[in-house]
Amino acid sequence: MKLTRIAKALNNRMVKPWGMELAYSHLVIRPESRLDWLKNLRIRTVLDIGANTGQFAAKIRSILPDAFIYSFEPLRDAYASLLSEMRQEPDFKAFNFALGDKDAKTLIHRSAYSPSSSLLPMLELHRAAWPHTDQVGTEEIEVRKLDNLDLDLEPGLLVKIDVQGFEDRVIAGGRATVGAAACVITEVSFQMLYGGQLLFDDIYHVLREMGFEYGGNWEQLPNPHDGRPLQADAIFIKPDNAQ
DSSP: OHHHHHHHHHHHHHHGGGTEEEETTEEEEOGGGTTHHHHTTOOOEEEEESOTTTHHHHHHHHHOTTOEEEEEOOOHHHHHHHHHHTTTOSSEEEESSEEOSSOEEEEEEEESSGGGOBSSOBOHHHHHHOGGGOEEEEEEEEEEOGGGSOOOOOSSEEEEEOOTTOHHHHHHTTHHHHHTOSEEEEEEESSOOBTTOOOHHHHHHHHHHTTOEEEEEEEEEEOTTTOOEEEEEEEEEOGGGOO
16 A cells, blocks of 8 residues: 555665665565674685585675685586686685595485485485486595595684585584584475485584574575475574674
C-alpha cells in the first residue's frame, strides 16, 4: 500500500545512519554491512581448503583485500582454472593436492559438477536432489596433512573448508593449525550425502572441543524437492575474537 511505502521511507531516513533499513516491518542489515563481522576479526591469512576454480578465493579477496590466501585444490583441471582466476593476485599461493588425516595418494570421485567431487562416494540423496552432480569417474590425487605443511601463517587466521564430507579428516590432519584460527567456515551436512561423512552435530562437537563457538551460517542449501536444509557453510569463531 502507498501509506506503507511512505512510512517505510520515513523510517529508513531515521535508521539508515545506523547501517540498517526497514524491509516491510523488519529491520535488516544493509548488504554492504553484512560482512563487517568478518572484517572486524582482523584476518591476515586465509586457508581456502577445497578451492575448486577460485570462487571463494575471489570473493574473500574482495572482502579482505590485504589477507594472504593459500588455496588447496586436488583436481587438475579445477586447479588450472584456479591459477587463471587468481593470476593477478600477488598475495596468493595455490597447491594441487587435497588435505586429510594422512599423507597418501588416493582416488577422488569426480562429479559432472566439479564442486561436488569428493574423496567419499556420493549417495543417492545427493544424486536425487541434484541430478547434474552425478559422479562420472575417478582421478588419482595426492592428500597431505595440513599440520605437516610449512606455511607462513600470520596471526588472524581464517580457515575455510569445503570438501564434500571430508571435513573431519581435514581437521584431524590439521588440529594445531585449525585450532589456531580466529574463524572456521566449514561446509556441513544435515543428512548423509556422501558415504562415511560426519554430519553437522559431529563437526559441531569437534570444533566446540577445540574452543570454537558456533556463529550461524554463511549460506544454506535446501533440498529443491521439499525445501529441507541439506547443507550449510557453518561459521565457528573463537570467543576471544567475537565482536
